[in-house]
Amino acid sequence: MRRSRLPLAYSEGFNPHMKVSYDTALAVGMTADPFYMDIELTTALSPADVRAQLVPQLPTGIRLTALAAIDDAAPKLMAFSNYETFCLFGPATGPLDGAAVAQAWEKRTTVPLRKVTRKQEKVIDARPLVPEPLVVTTDGTYIRVAAGILRTERTGLKPAELWALLVREFGLPAREDECLIHRTGTYRRDADGRPVAPLEDV
Amino acid sequence: MSQVKVSPFALAKVQKPARYIGGEWNSVVKGHDKMNVSVALAFPDVYEVAMSHLGLKILYHVINTIPDAVAERVYAPWPDMERLMRAERWPLYTLETKRPVREYDLFGLTLQYEMCATNVLNMLDLAGIPVWSKDRTDDDPLVIAGGPCVYNAEPLAPFIDVFFIGESEESVVEMVDVWREWKTAGKPGGRPEILARMAAIEGNYVPALYRDTYDAAGHFQALVPLSADAPRTIHKRVVADVESLPVPTKPLLPHLAPVHDRAVLELFRGCTRGCRFCQAGMLYRPIREKSPGKLLALAEEMIASSGYDEISLMSLSSADYSALPELVDLLMERFASQRVGVSLPSLRIDSFSIDIAKKVQQVRKSGLTFAPEAGTQRMRDVINKGVAEEDLMAACRNAFASGWNTVKLYFMMGLPTETDADLDGIADLGYKVSDLYREVTGRSGCKVTVSVSSFVPKPFTPFQWMAQAPVEEIQRRQQYLKGKIRNRHITYRYHDAPTSFMEAVLARGDRRLAPVIYRVWQDGGRFDGWTEFFSFERWMRALAAEGIDPAYYASRVRALDEPLPWEHIDCGVTRDYLQREWRRGCEAGLTHDCRRLSCLGCGVCPQLGVRVIDGKGGDRAKATYIYQQR
Numbered sequence: 001m002r003r004s005r006l007p008l009a010y011s012e013g014f015n016p017h018m019k020v021s022y023d024t025a026l027a028v029g030m031t032a033d034p035f036y037m038d039i040e041l042t043t044a045l046s047p048a049d050v051r052a053q054l055v056p057q058l059p060t061g062i063r064l065t066a067l068a069a070i071d072d073a074a075p076k077l078m079a080f081s082n083y084e085t086f087c088l089f090g091p092a093t094g095p096l097d098g099a100a101v102a103q104a105w106e107k108r109t110t111v112p113l114r115k116v117t118r119k120q121e122k123v124i125d126a127r128p129l130v131p132e133p134l135v136v137t138t139d140g141t142y143i144r145v146a147a148g149i150l151r152t153e154r155t156g157l158k159p160a161e162l163w164a165l166l167v168r169e170f171g172l173p174a175r176e177d178e179c180l181i182h183r184t185g186t187y188r189r190d191a192d193g194r195p196v197a198p199l200e201d202v
Numbered sequence: 203m204s205q206v207k208v209s210p211f212a213l214a215k216v217q218k219p220a221r222y223i224g225g226e227w228n229s230v231v232k233g234h235d236k237m238n239v240s241v242a243l244a245f246p247d248v249y250e251v252a253m254s255h256l257g258l259k260i261l262y263h264v265i266n267t268i269p270d271a272v273a274e275r276v277y278a279p280w281p282d283m284e285r286l287m288r289a290e291r292w293p294l295y296t297l298e299t300k301r302p303v304r305e306y307d308l309f310g311l312t313l314q315y316e317m318c319a320t321n322v323l324n325m326l327d328l329a330g331i332p333v334w335s336k337d338r339t340d341d342d343p344l345v346i347a348g349g350p351c352v353y354n355a356e357p358l359a360p361f362i363d364v365f366f367i368g369e370s371e372e373s374v375v376e377m378v379d380v381w382r383e384w385k386t387a388g389k390p391g392g393r394p395e396i397l398a399r400m401a402a403i404e405g406n407y408v409p410a411l412y413r414d415t416y417d418a419a420g421h422f423q424a425l426v427p428l429s430a431d432a433p434r435t436i437h438k439r440v441v442a443d444v445e446s447l448p449v450p451t452k453p454l455l456p457h458l459a460p461v462h463d464r465a466v467l468e469l470f471r472g473c474t475r476g477c478r479f480c481q482a483g484m485l486y487r488p489i490r491e492k493s494p495g496k497l498l499a500l501a502e503e504m505i506a507s508s509g510y511d512e513i514s515l516m517s518l519s520s521a522d523y524s525a526l527p528e529l530v531d532l533l534m535e536r537f538a539s540q541r542v543g544v545s546l547p548s549l550r551i552d553s554f555s556i557d558i559a560k561k562v563q564q565v566r567k568s569g570l571t572f573a574p575e576a577g578t579q580r581m582r583d584v585i586n587k588g589v590a591e592e593d594l595m596a597a598c599r600n601a602f603a604s605g606w607n608t609v610k611l612y613f614m615m616g617l618p619t620e621t622d623a624d625l626d627g628i629a630d631l632g633y634k635v636s637d638l639y640r641e642v643t644g645r646s647g648c649k650v651t652v653s654v655s656s657f658v659p660k661p662f663t664p665f666q667w668m669a670q671a672p673v674e675e676i677q678r679r680q681q682y683l684k685g686k687i688r689n690r691h692i693t694y695r696y697h698d699a700p701t702s703f704m705e706a707v708l709a710r711g712d713r714r715l716a717p718v719i720y721r722v723w724q725d726g727g728r729f730d731g732w733t734e735f736f737s738f739e740r741w742m743r744a745l746a747a748e749g750i751d752p753a754y755y756a757s758r759v760r761a762l763d764e765p766l767p768w769e770h771i772d773c774g775v776t777r778d779y780l781q782r783e784w785r786r787g788c789e790a791g792l793t794h795d796c797r798r799l800s801c802l803g804c805g806v807c808p809q810l811g812v813r814v815i816d817g818k819g820g821d822r823a824k825a826t827y828i829y830q831q832r
Binding site for chain 2: 001002003010016028029057059060061090091177178179180
C-alpha cells in the first residue's frame, strides 16, 4: 500500500499507523478468496484510480477482485462478520462415501470437542457452530469438505479442528494432520440465516 | 531444468513454512534455459537471519544484472525442515524457481560467522554435492565462499573450491566471465582447469592448489603452492571508489520478519579508528565514503520500489560519516511527507551523536546502544577505543534529558592485560549510568543493560598473537561481575563461554580442524551459532577423536615470529604494523585515526593502490607509507 502512493490515512499520536482494517486473520498456511480489507484515504479517489495505483504493487498471490467505496460509518470488518465458509482438502487415504459422512454429521445434535490450551482445558459443542449441511466430495486423490463455521465471541471452532473431528469420529478417509484450508467467504448471517457478504449492499 | 515439488501438505507441518516458498517482492526470476551461468547464493543460517544480510543481496543484484547469468537464493533449512527434506528426498533447492542447487554451475556461500561451519557441510550434503572438495567431479557445481571468515579459511579449506577474499562486486563479474568462457568452450581440462582459471582472478584463493605443512613439533609452517597457478600470496580485492558501486535498489521484501527489516543505505566502507580488537577495522580499510547526493538518490529508488517506512544508515561506524547531519537533514526533508523514518544502528559515544539521534527518533521508542567495550580508561586505551568516561556520561545525560530511558552498554571481557579491577569498572559504569538518570530526571526507572561478550583474538588484528582466556577463567570473571551488579534497574547479560571458545578455535585454526568439523556435522551438529543447538560436548568429542587439543588454537600465545595459517592472505595491513600496535596496546598507548590525520603506515593504501575517500578532507595527509620494523 505504501508503494502505491495512495493518500493513506494515519492515526494520530506518537506512533501513527495506517487506518486499515482486515478480515479475520488467516492461520499459517490458510488461503482465502476473497479476503477483505478496508483502507481509509485522506482524499476521495474513484475506485478506478485506486485500482490503477494499487494493482501494480500487489505481491505474487494477491489479486484485487473487487473494490468499492464504503461509508465512513461502516462497521469494522471483524465486527461485521460472524460466519465464514471454507473448503478443506487433503489427500484421500481410502474410498469415500461423501454423502454418508455428511449425513452422519447432520444427524448429530451435539459433537463435543475437547480443547486444550496452556491455561485451561474445556469442552465445546462443535455441532451448532456448523449450521449448514457439509458437502463432502472427492476426485479420487483429494477429499474436499465445504463447510460454514459460525464465529462467536465465546467459543470457536477452527476449520482444522472440524477436519480432525470428521477424520476421527465420522470416518473421513484422510489424515488428521494433512489438510489445507481455503476460506471461500466471510459473511454476516442475518436472523433468517441468510449470509450477507461485506460488499453485497454497497 | 528440474524443479523440486514441495508438497504444501508436508510444508504445513514445519515451523514458519514461509521460509521455503520464495516469491518475495523484488525477487528475480530468469529463464534458466537462456542462461550461460547460474549461481545458487547461500547464507548458511535460517531465513530470518539470512534476509537481513546486505552482502548477499549485493551479489544477487550484480549477477542478475548480467544478461546471461542468474542468481537465486538458498538458506539453511531449520532442523524440522531438514528432517522433512531427507524423509521426502527433496534436495536443497533455490527459492525463486525451486531448482535443485545441484544443477547450478556455482554454489556460493557467505561465511559471516565461524560457528556456521556445520551448516555449510549440511547444505552441501542436502544439495547432493560431495562434502569434501576432493570428491567432486566435473558434474558438481563449483563451491565458492566469501565473507569475513575467509580471511582465515583454513578450517573449511578442504570443503570449499574457491575463496573470494575481500570485496567481491568486481571479482564476481570476472568469475561469471571466466565460467562462461570455460563452459561455452566445452569445459576444457575439466575441474582442474576451471580451478586454475579461478585462481588467476585476483583475490581468489583455491585451497586445492596448496599443501599445508607443519614442523616437527606440529606447528603450522607454510602453505606450499602445488602449481604455478597458485600465487604465494593472495591480495584482498578492494573497490577503490564505492560511489559507482552497484547497489541493490530493489530490496527483497521478506515473508517473515527478519532480524533487520528496513531499507539499508551503506554510507561508507572501512573504519580506521584502529580499535585493536576489531577485525573488521583491519580487513575493510581504507575508509571510502559515498556522497550525500548519491545516497539520497539510492534511498529514493529503494523506498519507491519497496514501500519501506524506515531507512537504516549502515556502515562500521555510521556516526563517523563526514556529512551525517547534512545527510540526515536531506533524508528527513525528502521523506517526511511519506512518513519514512531514518535510523542509526550504532552511535558514537558523544553528545553530538545524541543530537543526531534526537533528530531521527521523533518518538523515543527504542533504546540507545553504546559500546564502551571496556570498564576502565586504562583498558579502553589498551584496546585503543578512544572513549573517555566523560564522553559516555555526557552522551547519556543528553539522552536522558531528551526523553530516553533505556540504554544498552556493550563490553568485552578477556581482553589483554585485563584484571578484576577492569571488571569492577564495567559494573561502575552501569551504576553511574543508572544513577545519572535519577540525577537528570528525578526519577528512577532507567533500564540499563550491560552486555558482555567473551573476547576472541581474531586473525589480522594486533591481538592475533595473544591467547584467549580459558573457559574456566572467563566463567569466573562472568560470575565475579555478576556479583558486582546487584541493581534491579541493571540487567547483566553475558555470552556462553564454551561457544566463544569454539569460535576462537575455528577462527585461529588450520586445516587439521576440517575433520573435526566433519565429525561434528556427522554427529548431528547444526546451527552451532544458536544456543539451543550448540553442544560443547559434541565438539569436544570430535576434537578428541581427531587427537586435537582445542586449547592449542584458542589458548596458546603465538610467538611473534611464528608462521600463522592465514598469512598467505594479504588484507593490506602489514604484520609489522600489527605488531607495533600489539606492543602499543600492551603499554596502553593510543593510535590516532588516520582518516584526517597523518598516515600511520599500516600499508593498505600504498600496497593496494587505494586511498581514503572522505567528504571532509581536513588535515588528511597526502603522503602514505608502509611501516617496517627494524
